[in-house]
Every structure is written in structure tokens, then in C-alpha cells.
Amino acid sequence: MKCAPFEYVRPASVADAMAALAEADGDGKVLAGGQSLVPLLALRLARPAVLVDVNRVPGLDAVARDGDAVQVGALVRHAALAGQTLHPLIAEAARWIGHAAIRTRGTAGGSLAHADPAAELPAVAVATGATVTVAGPDGERTVAAEDLFVGALVTSLGDAELITGVRFPLPDRWGFVEFARRHGDFALVTAVVAEVGGEVRIAVGGVGSVPARAVAGERTLAEGGTAADAAAAAGDALEPTGDLHGSPRYRRALAVEMVRRALVRAGIGGPG
Amino acid sequence: MKVDFRVNGERVELDVEPRRTLADALREDCGLTGTHLGCEHGVCGACTVLVDDQPVRACLMFAVQAEGTAVTTVEGLAGPDGRLHPLQEAFVAHHGLQCGFCTPGMLISALHLLATDPGPSREKIREELAGNICRCTGYGTIVDAVAAVAGSPVPEP
Numbered sequence: 001m002k003c004a005p006f007e008y009v010r011p012a013s014v015a016d017a018m019a020a021l022a023e024a025d026g027d028g029k030v031l032a033g034g035q036s037l038v039p040l041l042a043l044r045l046a047r048p049a050v051l052v053d054v055n056r057v058p059g060l061d062a063v064a065r066d067g068d069a070v071q072v073g074a075l076v077r078h079a080a081l082a083g084q085t086l087h088p089l090i091a092e093a094a095r096w097i098g099h100a101a102i103r104t105r106g107t108a109g110g111s112l113a114h115a116d117p118a119a120e121l122p123a124v125a126v127a128t129g130a131t132v133t134v135a136g137p138d139g140e141r142t143v144a145a146e147d148l149f150v151g152a153l154v155t156s157l158g159d160a161e162l163i164t165g166v167r168f169p170l171p172d173r174w175g176f177v178e179f180a181r182r183h184g185d186f187a188l189v190t191a192v193v194a195e196v197g198g199e200v201r202i203a204v205g206g207v208g209s210v211p212a213r214a215v216a217g218e219r220t221l222a223e224g225g226t227a228a229d230a231a232a233a234a235g236d237a238l239e240p241t242g243d244l245h246g247s248p249r250y251r252r253a254l255a256v257e258m259v260r261r262a263l264v265r266a267g268i269g270g271p272g
Numbered sequence: 273m274k275v276d277f278r279v280n281g282e283r284v285e286l287d288v289e290p291r292r293t294l295a296d297a298l299r300e301d302c303g304l305t306g307t308h309l310g311c312e313h314g315v316c317g318a319c320t321v322l323v324d325d326q327p328v329r330a331c332l333m334f335a336v337q338a339e340g341t342a343v344t345t346v347e348g349l350a351g352p353d354g355r356l357h358p359l360q361e362a363f364v365a366h367h368g369l370q371c372g373f374c375t376p377g378m379l380i381s382a383l384h385l386l387a388t389d390p391g392p393s394r395e396k397i398r399e400e401l402a403g404n405i406c407r408c409t410g411y412g413t414i415v416d417a418v419a420a421v422a423g424s425p426v427p428e429p
Contacts, residue, residue, distance in 0.1 A: 001312050002293075002312075003293075004291070006290060006291060008336060010336075035332055038314065038331075038334075039315075042313045042331070053334075100384060100400060100403065102403065104327055105332065105333070182402060184403055
């Protein structure tokens with residue numbers, strides 16, 4: 001399977017990328033690490049007329065402390081995320097992404113823009129309350145991670161917009177737990193717990209069409225419930241879909257257990 | 273579109289369509305058919321090569337993206353005199369291949385693993401090779417081969 005032909009543009013700046021996307025007039029796609037997009041091209045599920053390769057745009061590959069958060073450039077590779085020490089939750093999550101040859105190419109911005117509901121970074125972004133910086137034809141805007149993910153592989157990004165960076169708040173306590181059949185597979189369920197500014201936030205990935213807050217579980221904790229109580233409440237509120245990897249009932253049971261374990265890892269809600 | 277990079281130490285200048293993957297360019301334009309293509313969408317790991325010493329699925333990278341990089345394929349493992357790389361020797365000695373289709377990707381992944389961690393446990397070897405699919409061996413002998421080079425204990429056959 002080979003990609004359909006496309007026009008290839010390699011901008012040297014965000015401004016050039018904006019111009020190229022505007023010129024593509026809705027038929028352009030941003031190419032970053034290519035670990036999700038290129039398979040779609042190879043299978044011809046996507047056939048953009050123009051590929052805008054942002055890999056050589058300078059200034060988008062830094063990880064830096066920014067107050068009580070860590071700013072991650074859109075082009076930071078998963079391997080670099082796994083190796084950095086500024087944000088331990090992101091480092092742990094990144095180690096679960098794919099395989100070595102995927103982590104060397106895949107990027108933080110690309111993972112969020114692709115919006116796979118089972119992917120690790122989107123769940124971390126929702127759990128920590130991350131803010132995504134987006135460049136567009138009318139300048140720069142920011143969007144909360146929860147407002148970025150609209151559906152499976154669907155975001156609120158415009159055709160001519162480009163994620164340039166993500167600001168992940170630093171949690172005081174956190175837990176990351178993932179269940180996958182084989183190492184490197186997409187998760188059947190990912191549970192991320194982050195205590196940010198005194199507020200415990202729970203996000204569950206792989207169960208619905210977007211990584212979602214488990215608000216019922218958070219409320220149970222706030223009312224003094226244990227980790228097990230909160231996990232059960234989170235599970236009750238889920239509406240998992242079934243596929244060949246797991247029935248809705250199985251996924252719900254798995255989600256309850258993963259949330260419980262993530263809370264225990266975070267040291268929240270007692271011994272579980 | 274013109275692209276200029278190095279493959280196994282030699283300079284390569286090509287004029288390719290942008291949609292040509294690095295894997296196809298290596299095989300078709302450079303004649304280096306040691307890089308195998310299984311799934312062509314990033315699942316099987318057979319096409320894994322090193323780009324600037326980092327493992328990359330060559331089917332998920334376009335050749336034009338390799339501009340200015342140094343690529344290492346399985347053909348670059350043996351010495352100039354044709355002497356096999358210790359990993360290749362170990363794959364032979366431990367029967368780490370049967371049909372050989374996955375072997376180039378396995379070797380490149382193992383090469384990167386040993387470059388980053390010279391003494392990985394069998395568990396770590398299994399984890400790191402999880403991105404390379406083999407349908408013949410059942411993986412045990414592949415792990416044995418890598419463990420032998422890493423100096424980890426290898427069970428008697």
C-alpha cells in the first residue's frame with residue numbers, strides 16, 4: 001500500500017506553515033512525527049493534496065519549566081518526553097507510548113492533534129488540565145485540552161491551525177496506569193490521576209470517544225470516599241463501547257480497576 | 273524532489289516523488305533490499321532502520337525527510353571485509369531466525385537497544401523487541417541471541 005500523490009511543503013517557520021496551510025485551502029495536513037498520519041496515508045484513509053512537514057520548524061522542540069507547569073513544544077518526541085525529569089507524570093506516560101522506533105519520531109503535538117481516545121498524552125492533558133497553544137490564520141489562541149477533543153480522532157482545530165505547544169500543570173500527586181494486551185499496544189484502558197492546585201482530577205482513556213474526566217469519581221473523593229468508592233463511581237458513569245478487544249462490560253470493569261490503581265499510586269483515597 | 277543523505281556511510285543523492293517512503297527509496301533506488309517491508313503501515317517493524325542513530329520505521333518516513341541525515345541499514349552491520357556483526361553471529365549461533373523476513377528489523381532494534389543499554393535483562397530485551405513481529409521463531413531464540421551479545425545468561429538449548 002502506497003500513499004496517493006501529494007504536494008510536499010517543508011516550512012522553515014510557523015508563519016510559513018500557516019501560509020502553506022492557508023494556501024492548501026482545507027486540503028492540507030500537518031506532518032509531524034508521521035506515526036499516525038502516514039499509516040492513514042498508506043491505507044488511503046486520508047488523501048490530502050498538500051502535506052506540510054513541520055519537522056524542521058525551529059523552536060518547537062523544547063521542554064521547560066514555566067511556573068507551576070511544564071511547557072512542552074509541539075515537536076518534542078516521545079523519547080525526549082520519556083527521558084525528561086521536569087514532569088514525571090509525562091515521563092511515565094511517554095514510556096507507555098508504542099515502541100522505541102515510534103517514540104523517536106512521534107511528537108507531543110501530533111499525539112494531541114491526532115486525538116486517539118486510547119493514546120496516553122491526551123489522557124494526561126485532560127487529567128492535568130493542560131492548555132494547548134494553537135497558531136492559526138488569525139494569530140495565536142489557547143484551548144483547554146478538554147475542549148480540544150471532540151470525538152475519536154476529531155479535534156476542535158481548524159484546517160489551517162497548528163498546535164505549537166502544550167502547557168501541562170505539574171501535579172503534586174499523580175498516578176498513571178494503563179492496561180494493554182501487549183507491550184506497546186494502544187491501551188484498552190488508561191487511567192490518569194493528577195492533583196493540581198489541591199483538586200484531584202481523574203481522566204480515563206480508551207473507553208469512550210475522547211479521554212474524559214471521571215467527574216463522578218472526583219466528587220466521591222471530595223466527599224470523603226475511598227479510592228475503591230471513587231473508582232466504582234467513575235465506572236458507573238462510563239458508557240464504554242465494545243469492540244473485538246473487549247465488551248462494554250469488560251471495559252467498564254477494567255476502567256474501575258485502573259482508576260482504583262491510579263488513585264492508589266497517587267496515594268489518594270487510602271490503600272484502595 | 274531532490275534529497276541528499278548518507279546510507280551506511282556513503283553519500284546518496286536521489287530525485288524522488290515526495291510520497292516515496294524511505295523504505296522504498298532504500299530498496300528500489302539504492303538497491304539495498306535488506307530492509308524488508310511487511311505491513312507498510314508501521315506495525316510489523318521489519319523495515320526498522322537507524323536515522324542519525326535512532327531507530328525509525330522506514331515505511332513511516334518519506335525519503336525527502338531524510339535530507340541531511342545518516343541512515344544505517346542491515347547492510348551496514350557487517351564489517352568492510354564482510355565479517356558479520358556480533359549480533360548477526362549470535363542470531364546464527366542461537367537460531368534467532370528461520371525465514372529471515374523480520375531479521376533486519378530485529379537486528380536494528382537490538383543494535384539500538386544495546387547502544388542505549390549494554391546489559392539488558394531478558395525482560396527488557398522482550399520489551400524492546402515487542403515492536404518487531406516474528407511469525408517463525410516464537411521469539412525465544414531471538415531473545416537468546418540478543419542476551420548472548422549482552423552478556424546475559426542464556427539457557428542451554
